[in-house]
Amino acid sequence: MLKQPPVVREGDLSLLVDLYELAMAQAYWSEGMDDTAVFSLFFRELPENRNFVLACGQQNVVGIIESLAFSDEHIERLESLDRFQPEFLDWLRDFRFSGSVYAVPEGTPLFPQEPLLEVEGPIAEVQLLESLVMNYVHLESALASKSVRLTFAAGGRPVVDFGMRRTHGLDAAHRGVRAYRLAGLTGTSNVLAGLDFNMPVYGTMAHSFVQACPDEMDAFRIYASLYPGTTLLVDTYDTRSAVDRIIKWLKDEPEVSVGGIRLDSGDLAAEAVDCRKMLDEAGLTDIKIMASGGLDEYRIAKLCSSGAPIDGFGVGTAIGVAKDGPALELAFKLTEYASLPRMKNSPGKQSFPGPKQVYRRLGTDGRIAEDVVSGRDEVFDGTPLLRPVMKEGRIIEGAIAPLDDQVKAASKSIDTLPERFRSLDPVNESPVVISEFLRALQRDTLERVSKK
Amino acid sequence: MLKQPPVVREGDLSLLVDLYELAMAQAYWSEGMDDTAVFSLFFRELPENRNFVLACGQQNVVGIIESLAFSDEHIERLESLDRFQPEFLDWLRDFRFSGSVYAVPEGTPLFPQEPLLEVEGPIAEVQLLESLVMNYVHLESALASKSVRLTFAAGGRPVVDFGMRRTHGLDAAHRGVRAYRLAGLTGTSNVLAGLDFNMPVYGTMAHSFVQACPDEMDAFRIYASLYPGTTLLVDTYDTRSAVDRIIKWLKDEPEVSVGGIRLDSGDLAAEAVDCRKMLDEAGLTDIKIMASGGLDEYRIAKLCSSGAPIDGFGVGTAIGVAKDGPALELAFKLTEYASLPRMKNSPGKQSFPGPKQVYRRLGTDGRIAEDVVSGRDEVFDGTPLLRPVMKEGRIIEGAIAPLDDQVKAASKSIDTLPERFRSLDPVNESPVVISEFLRALQRDTLERVSKK
Incomplete structure (x- = not known):
């Protein structure tokens, strides 16, 4: 053999x-x-x-x-x-x-x-x-x-590569990040490639973490304590109620540091508008809203032109395989x-x-x-x-x-x-x-x- | 740095x-x-x-x-x-x-x-x-x-991977061949992958070889002598006149061993019909006709159902990136x-x-x-x-x-x-x-x- x-x-x-x-x-x-x-x-x-x-x-x-x-x-x-x-x-x-x-x-x-x-x-x-x-x-x-088009669509908002799981093999996962950096993307989720190609590495939590914790709020608390300024994934069960609980929590414990929330499913524009409104009304204007989940340049352009209050995008499949x-x-x-x-x-x-x-x-x-x-x-x-x-x-x-x-x-x-x-x-x-x-x-x- | x-x-x-x-x-x-x-x-x-x-x-x-x-x-x-x-x-x-x-x-x-x-x-x-x-x-x-679909379309005719130049990186070029083999493809052009994954390796000449030789016939003669049973690429200048000259040559020198011709551009169905007729009329019924050039499962299915006398297919881009x-x-x-x-x-x-x-x-x-x-x-x-x-x-x-x-x-x-x-x-x-x-x-x- x-x-x-x-x-x-x-x-x-x-x-x-x-x-x-x-x-x-x-x-x-x-x-x-x-x-x-x-x-x-x-x-x-x-x-x-x-x-x-x-x-x-x-x-x-x-x-x-x-x-x-x-x-x-x-x-x-x-x-x-x-x-x-x-x-x-x-x-x-x-x-x-x-x-x-x-x-x-x-x-x-x-x-x-x-x-x-x-x-x-x-x-x-x-x-x-x-x-x-x-x-x-x-x-x-x-x-x-492909990926330079995402930066055009995002009009200056950061775009981060989440594509490692979809790129065709390990070489593409790695060297693709070099290409994304040359194309103007802001960062990558890929640790080795980020280190090798001197690109900022981003990433906080997946749904699995929220699911494994006894309660969604436990997941959020653990992260805020381990990673001050972290971005919390809020769509595992119900986005608005998650944001609602985050707001109450930060009101009770103003010393907690949360940098952003991430929306990964559903109607991203509508969710972003609602979440922004909820956060702003609570005085949490500094908390950023990140969006991900099946995004490509067309969806990003549409989100941006609709005025959706999204501060940055995570993109996987579309750039990982240069889909179209x-x-x-x-x-x-x-x-x-x-x-x-x-x-x-x-x-x-x-x-x-x-x-x-x-x-x-x-x-x-x-x-x-x-x-x-x-x-x-x-x-x-x-x-x-x-x-x-x-x-x-x-x-x-x-x-x-x-x-x-x-x-x-x-x-x-x-x-x-x-x-x-x-x-x-x-x-x-x-x-x-x-x-x-x-x-x-x-x-x-x-x-x-x-x-x- | x-x-x-x-x-x-x-x-x-x-x-x-x-x-x-x-x-x-x-x-x-x-x-x-x-x-x-x-x-x-x-x-x-x-x-x-x-x-x-x-x-x-x-x-x-x-x-x-x-x-x-x-x-x-x-x-x-x-x-x-x-x-x-x-x-x-x-x-x-x-x-x-x-x-x-x-x-x-x-x-x-x-x-x-x-x-x-x-x-x-x-x-x-x-x-x-x-x-x-x-x-x-x-x-x-x-x-x-993707590639298993090519074997369905080809209905038993051999399909060979020519996709290394298009696969996303070196890992895909290599390990893709393992996938093609599991999917039922017949061979690959990729030497390392063919050797590593025990798949027959195929390939004879590119247009560049024909162009570099003083005359197309020189290219054919060199190959037939170095590689008896070789497949000659006939569309560099004019397919029918190339086949015409091959027929005259093999008539004059019946000891020469040519196994096939490859069509890589133009109307492959029409060219195959014409070439087959020319070859058969000259008694060269053993010379196979291979086709390549932008093929995918749909084009192969059409060629096969039209009865085009094509004996095998080389496929690159379509399978190399799983294009659609x-x-x-x-x-x-x-x-x-x-x-x-x-x-x-x-x-x-x-x-x-x-x-x-x-x-x-x-x-x-x-x-x-x-x-x-x-x-x-x-x-x-x-x-x-x-x-x-x-x-x-x-x-x-x-x-x-x-x-x-x-x-x-x-x-x-x-x-x-x-x-x-x-x-x-x-x-x-x-x-x-x-x-x-x-x-x-x-x-x-x-x-x-x-x-x-």
Whole structure:
């Protein structure tokens, strides 16, 4: 019986690869095809309800690339597949990525045809990275692209991640929090991720605690004494009577410190209005009202626009699985090999060959006026978004900012979105212009490959 | 600057917990509340398009539970949160789960109100497991519940997982494959997962290989020579002309071994019909046609019912993120504490108190006739689905079958689904009956807690 490991070990990431990458690598190797290739990670279309993708993970993935290697044990396991030649396995044993990576900063809003990252290097080496890079970047970008919408809907009110139980696995539970932080969320319930990614960790009680105590008030008393300023969960049995009893209790014992109450079911708007009124009339204006329970950006927007007196939101499922858009159609495409532009000609899949740059030009209002997607060596007005982060297989010193700085930069970058792109509804609009050079290159390349 | 680990380490899983679990554990500890609690993992509703959940992961999660522990480093990190008392941290330092787990076999189709697993033990210990258990089981159950539908649609034709690039992170890419195998998929493109979970690994070439070669035919020749019986990707430039050239080539060089072609874009049904005709007319009836590219159960069902001559399917995004139902609304609820049944009374959230059993009764046709959800100690006709897998914190010897046996049992279990539940459309029907005892317990408990 095989041992089935509960989590993927960092040292095993080189085997976390699609078989065809290895098959192609062996074919390149056996044919002596070792010229430089450029692969571009981009998307042709947005998920249905999105106006942009918040690109995350594309800089940090180089941390994995730099250390990727095949151990003797990996080689033995690959041998067992009976598909690889001993000399190719020797090549794998010596494998360290020797190429370059260009990436947009963490937390950059992007539009169709704009690369999140480009990888350049000997073709077999880059090919081997495809699935791992796509997986790594897709997770964070999918979760960030969803969760940033929650911050738009909440209009400045704190939004806290409660999603660990719903994210797809342990890696998503953990690294998703990095994406939420880049997207502007306020905190997380997830202890390890909060500690690892320097995000405030929140959480007080579940219904189970209230249910286990002899009486709801016992639960509240225990918490207020252990955790002064705590938030009490009030909907286990009956929300209004719970709040009523809290009010009486705080009247009798004014030294008790309660910071807030949390509503987790029912008509949140109506409950919030009633609870606020009860609390205010008792002079407890400092007690905050938090809401959770099946919230997404639409429900939050509705709660906010209805004027519901809710001070913050806890969100789980919606952001944990990026519920209405769990997949971004990221493609990792060969765009140049041996100095020749490359593209395929599959129906309905428009792409542009060659290494690229994206120039983002802001208007006088500080918002994105135009993005020019150009050849890498072209020069346009604006800020070039793709920046070198890895060269000759090593992370470029200082090229990747510490996470706290990335978060600040991401926040500024999100602020450059024109107001209409912050809408929860699709605007079906793009600021992207393709340069004349790229258009010509596409025509020429199409003509060349169609002669084949 | 914090080190930001690229993957979660197995040894750190004890910190992969929602803060409120730790807060509640400290509260239970400080109050001396250490009676036995029963928590039940179940769901009240199915995702929109589903007729059942294929429960996976609920037995295997005990592998994680058994080894869960807090190291000195973990304790230090928890100290930094400034929320925990030294004596409670000592309690954590000594923590090893000492309770019991009951779970249904891996790959069991379940319906609303049927527990996937129940955990029993000192309340603080069980509470600590909540988020980890939910996350672990949710991943596999969500992906299995989606991917089993692909096998229904394909009606016996092989379906291969191509989804690594889309799954939410590395853990999902890896452990998802275990779920696909339990759901009946034929293979995976993912090397590490295929090796770890003993599933055949498939994959030949991407468009990039064809594009990098001087000519499409070069790509095909290289592959046929390196990988006899290979499957050639034919849609990089023009599918029909690629197939035309393959036919001429195999006519000229009959010793060349090509096993199949893969279509990855365009009108797959029409392309398959044309290619099959071309191949058959050339006497190449043995060459199989594989299809991929944005496939899901609906597209596969349509292709199959249209009679498209497709021999197998590669599926990525649809199963990788369980696209139309990425989240199952799993709940982990306290149902008993200190021998008293427990439940909450939140609006619209029906649940039943007390430890449970599910008796599955098959009809004479071998299909599910009725499931009785009962109290744990009740006895009904049929097979009890919840079985003890962990006792006193240790996995019960022999209680968890090796994966190969789990897969066989899952296949049989899936076969017990009445035909209508295998429909891709919702049947809005459930074979579940709640026992009289549980209904009475619910009434009594509601009455008791509403007096609070």
